[in-house]
Amino acid sequence: MRAIIQRVSEAKVEVDNDITGEIKKGFLVLIGVEDADTEEDCDYLVRKITNMRIFEDADQKMNLSLKDVGGDLLSISQFTLHANTKKGNRPSFVDAAKPDFANELYEQFNEKVRSEGINVETGVFGAHMNVTLTNDGPVTIALDSKNK
Template identity: 55%
Template sequence: MRALIQRVTEAKVEVAGELIGQTGPGLLVLICAMQGDTEAEGDKLAAKISKLRIFKDDHGKMNRSLVDVGGSALVVSQFTLAGDTSRGNRPGFSNAAPPADGERLYLHFAEALRGLGIPVETGQFGADMAVSLVNDGPVTLWMDTAA
């Protein structure tokens, strides 16, 4: 699985002008299931993200995790993270999991984060979404379970 993680002061996702998910201080997680991924990759990624020490401690150092600060997460499916531009200017997405697998693994990942005690809201799989955020820092990380 691939994820783009952004530390945010706030983030929200809308579909057709309707707010469907939001978070206050915490993380916006854009997530993509790749060909061959299983629930095990989702569990591994959720555990890693929950423990990432990317929030400031009392001394201003990035030394606290999402769990430590009591933050929440907005998880949004983002199949374009699988984009391959090695063969030209139009990205190919054949490395992304098929839609049914992608949706199942996306929902599993969100549930895995919830199981770690993190409040989670989500986008809508396959929808044309408008995502807004205030990146805090900015702090943005790329994660890939295949790496």
């Protein structure tokens, strides 16, 4: 599984002009699933993301986690994180998981983050989404569960 974490002061996602998820301070997380991913990959991302210390403390050092600051998480499924761009100019998405499996692991991710006491807002799996965010910092971190 792959994740792009963006520390945000606000973010929202719209589907057909309806807001399906909206947060203030927290993380916007783009999640990509491939067929080889397992629940272990999901658990790894949940643990890393919920405990990642990239919020500033009183000394302006990145030392606080999403849990520490009471932040929210906006979770967006994004199969394009598994784009293969090695050949040509048109990305290949053969490494991205089939929709049913991808949605299953994506929903597991969201539920496991919620079980950590974090509010999770979401987009709509498989829909065309418009995501708006204010990246705070900017701070953007890429994670891949295959590169532990």
